[in-house]
Amino acid sequence: MERKIRVLVAKPGLDGHDRGAKIVARALRDAGMEVIYTGLHQTADMIVETAIQEDVDVVGLSLLSGAHMTLFVDVAKLLKKKGLGDVLIVGGGIIPEEDVPKLKKEGISAVFGPGTHCDDIVKFIQKKVKK
Amino acid sequence: MKDLVSKVLKGDSRSIARLITLAENNDPIATKAMKDIHPHTGSAHVIGITGVMGSGKSTLICELTQLYRKHGKTVGIIAIDPTSPFSGGALLGDRVRMMELAMDDGVFIRSMGTRGMLGGLTSSVYDVVEILDACGKDIVIVETVGVGQAEVDVIKIADTTLVIVVPGLGDSIQTLKAGVMEIADIYVVNKADRSGVEQTVAEVESLVDITCSEKERKTPVLSTIAKQGKGIDELLKEINKHKNHLQKTKEFDKQRRLRYEAELVEIIKKRLMNFIFDESTFKEKIESLLDQISKKQIDPYTAADKILSKILK
Numbered sequence: 001m002e003r004k005i006r007v008l009v010a011k012p013g014l015d016g017h018d019r020g021a022k023i024v025a026r027a028l029r030d031a032g033m034e035v036i037y038t039g040l041h042q043t044a045d046m047i048v049e050t051a052i053q054e055d056v057d058v059v060g061l062s063l064l065s066g067a068h069m070t071l072f073v074d075v076a077k078l079l080k081k082k083g084l085g086d087v088l089i090v091g092g093g094i095i096p097e098e099d100v101p102k103l104k105k106e107g108i109s110a111v112f113g114p115g116t117h118c119d120d121i122v123k124f125i126q127k128k129v130k131k
Numbered sequence: 132m133k134d135l136v137s138k139v140l141k142g143d144s145r146s147i148a149r150l151i152t153l154a155e156n157n158d159p160i161a162t163k164a165m166k167d168i169h170p171h172t173g174s175a176h177v178i179g180i181t182g183v184m185g186s187g188k189s190t191l192i193c194e195l196t197q198l199y200r201k202h203g204k205t206v207g208i209i210a211i212d213p214t215s216p217f218s219g220g221a222l223l224g225d226r227v228r229m230m231e232l233a234m235d236d237g238v239f240i241r242s243m244g245t246r247g248m249l250g251g252l253t254s255s256v257y258d259v260v261e262i263l264d265a266c267g268k269d270i271v272i273v274e275t276v277g278v279g280q281a282e283v284d285v286i287k288i289a290d291t292t293l294v295i296v297v298p299g300l301g302d303s304i305q306t307l308k309a310g311v312m313e314i315a316d317i318y319v320v321n322k323a324d325r326s327g328v329e330q331t332v333a334e335v336e337s338l339v340d341i342t343c344s345e346k347e348r349k350t351p352v353l354s355t356i357a358k359q360g361k362g363i364d365e366l367l368k369e370i371n372k373h374k375n376h377l378q379k380t381k382e383f384d385k386q387r388r389l390r391y392e393a394e395l396v397e398i399i400k401k402r403l404m405n406f407i408f409d410e411s412t413f414k415e416k417i418e419s420l421l422d423q424i425s426k427k428q429i430d431p432y433t434a435a436d437k438i439l440s441k442i443l444k
Contacts, residue, residue: 003156004219004244029220036242039227046233050226053239055148083145 005033005129007058010047011040012075015065020092020114024060027118028125044074048082056087057129061108063093068103076107088128090121135160136167142266144239151241154258157401165258168265173387175207175264175271176374179289181251181311184277186295187321189228191357191366192272196232198367199270205237207263207271211253214244221245225274239263251275251282254401257394260288281310287393290386291373293366295319296335298327312338315350316373319366323354348376407438416441 009025011018018040025035036054038046051059059079061072072091079087091103092112100111109128112121138146150168153161180188189210196206210225221244232238241263245253252275263271275285286292294315318335320328335352343349351369355362377383407413420434 004246006152025222029215029222030218032219034214034221034223034242034244036226037222037224038233039224039230042230042233046230049144049233050240052144053148054242055145055152 005058005125006036006054006056007033007060007125008036008038008047008051008054008056009060009062010038010042010050011062012042012044012047012071013063013065013067014041015063016040017064018062020064021060021062024062024092024112024118024121027122028060031122031126033125044071044078047075048078048084051079051084051087052082058088058090058125061089061091061093063091063095066094068093068095069099072103072108073106080107088125090125092116092121133167136164139164139168139262139266140171144236147239147262147266148241150262151255151259154262155243155246155253155255157255161258165261168261171265172261173264175260175268176370177260177264177271177273177288177290177390178370179273179275179285179292180295181275181278181282181285181292181314182295182319182321183279183297183300186277186297187357188274188277188295189225191295191319191321191355191363192274193229193231194357194360194363195367196229196238196270196272198363200235200237202367204269205267206239207266207268208232208238208240208274209256209259209263209272210240210242210274211245211251211256211276212242213276214246214253216247219246239266239268245276249282250284251278252284252288254397256288257390257397278311280308280312283311283314284393286314286389288390290377290383291370292316293319293370295321296331297322298325298331300331313342317366317369318350318352319362320352320354321357323362324356324359328354347380403442406442413438413441 007028009021011021025037028035038050061075063071076089089108090110091108095111095113103111110124135146135150139150150161150164180192182188192208199206212221212223212225214221223242225242226240229240243253248254260271273285273288292314294311320332332352332354339350339352353362353366353369355366423429424431424434
């Protein structure tokens with residue numbers, strides 16, 4: 001039986017710009033994935049609890065407020081703490097180049113900034129999530 | 132596997148979530164696990180909530196769940212959204228309206244795609260209801276996809292079915308039509324702050340007058356403004372009243388039997404279809420029959436007879 005890739009698309013923090021997250025969510029949907037969209041203003045705890053209940057393979061975080069070094073890392077740490085270390089984490093939004101290596105070190109596997117093609121995100125996830 | 136089931140029965144979220152995924156994917160592990168789950172089911176009150184898209188089902192569920200929590204009840208929620216017939220993907224967005232519940236450990240929410248099933252549900256929903264029931268949830272709420280007129284499968288699974296309508300979707304003829312408007316145990320006119328609500332309530336009430344005149348129990352018609360939490364107390368009272376009614380009239384057992392029948396049919400259907408369409412021996416046969424049908428050498432009924440005669444011996 002076919003197994004579907006399940007992705008949680010979440011917006012941590014306080015910025016209200018969800019257009020990018022919605023476009024990515026739609027692109028993943030069109031690539032045959034099941035996308036759980038939770039809306040704005042999520043805390044790290046909420047995101048991780050949702051990831052557990054929805055049994056997702058991927059958590060996608062979108063953030064444009066500049067708090068990514070705190071919030072992305074919080075989510076990554078909490079996922080690991082709750083035993084979800086095998087969940088793929090990807091991020092997007094306005095993330096300065098110099099922060100990307102630091103985020104990767106903390107467990108965020110890829111950062112997709114403005115101008116990224118949705119196809120590239122789809123391919124990355126498909127490749128990384130073991131069937 | 133035994134370990135997984137015992138963790139589910141203890142209410143471990145990760146194990147519950149994992150077993151649901153296995154059931155959704157028709158994994159043989161889930162089939163085995165469900166055999167051990169079944170004896171632990173039967174105590175949850177299963178509430179089905181259906182209505183057109185945008186009628187406020189998710190918001191209403193959020194409010195209702197918060198009230199159940201105040202009464203000390205634990206709640207499992209299955210929120211179903213449509214799977215794309217083109218890509219097989221789905222955007223499951225019901226959680227957006229249930230954010231207040233995200234950190235409550237007495238609430239477990241699972242979003243599901245329909246995965247090809249019509250009727251407003253998804254084929255593994257029976258398993259998921261049993262899993263949430265067995266792990267100790269007092270209430271299990273099933274939210275259907277946004278329905279049109281004919282998606283009525285929710286009555287097969289729910290003890291109590293709520294049909295949500297909103298003002299402004301047509302005249303009294305719409306309420307007289309067959310299908311969704313026949314299945315309610317309770318009608319909820321949501322978004323009651325909108326204009327036209329009196330008319331909608333009156334139309335649904337007159338529908339009830341026509342259909343329930345001979346029956347003992349008259350289907351209640353309530354109005355709510357889910358977004359402001361208005362009317363939820365009364366709704367919960369009516370739901371409990373309906374449950375008491377089911378228990379008093381022995382309808383409860385009948386309803387459950389109906390659910391098991393639907394589940395049994397679903398399992399047999401699934402297995403038969405897999406058997407016929409996934410087995411290589413049948414594949415060739417089907418291909419050749421399709422050729423013959425296309426060339427008008429044979430009709431589809433005769434072709435079906437030929438396939439079925441191989442298994443119905």
